[in-house]
Amino acid sequence: MSTDQLSDIFAALADPTRRAILIRLSEGEASVTELAEPFDISLPAVSKHLKVLERAGLVKRSREAQWRPARLEAGPLRDASDWLERYREFWEERFDRLDDYLRETQGQHGADRKGRSERAATHGEELDSSPSSNKETP
């Protein structure tokens, strides 16, 4: 999926009315009139929202029936969701490792609550070589 398509999808999803329309469509196809019912907006306004959703590939409108029902297209939604999921995994893995590293470093320097008192003196010396010590605002 291209980043451009993703931008279209996220931009389409950014509007609460459009999200409500999608949620309604996830229950089954609907006409513009049906979609407009729960909202305090005009039919042309709903049509406009549908066009944005169509352009993003999230909705398809039937050409056959005269009332042109709209239905949800799941593929692009799933792609967008997968993309976010991969983004989350990418950072989660790194932040988990950062967390491990920070725990290790603090453990070594006796800063954790386990309190390895016997080695405290040695650790006191090690603190000076810690990459973080004395790194205050220059």
Added chain:
Amino acid sequence: MSTNKLNVSAPADEPVIILTRTFDAPRELVFAAMTDPELIPKWWGGRRSTTEVDEMDVRPGGRWRFVEHDSDGNDWAFRGEFREIVPPERVTQTFEFEGMPGHISVDTMTLEEEDGHTKITAVSRFDSFEDRDGMLQSGMEEGAAETYDQLEELVTKQAQREAPQEASQEAPRV
């Protein structure tokens, strides 16, 4: 094992993704881990990868480039430029995966310390979203509902509805 969870949100009113995560460590230590080239390989990359810091010039305008070698012999390179360094509270840098050149995000990492814990808030702003300002402006003044949650909800619902017909037809996309 940590109980601190990564939180991801994509707010409705801006073309950004926001990550937050708390670490049980003082801010200076977290800041050092993020800005010291010697420390990057200790946490950057997957658990079965090794990371090499090819370049890391931590000052405004300075370049960075990390190469991750995974266990299958693949190399993944990431690069960018530092924009702002405010020890120990903020780093702004650009981020680009070399496998997808041209798609650059501007990432701002803010570090806040409370009671010895540090919360990182990383805001990634995507250029390509910005390019679409005109479109993004339309009807976006509403509050910051979390698109990500909505997405998940929709995808789950849809998956349940379509499971019988579609489950095996679509190959997983990566």
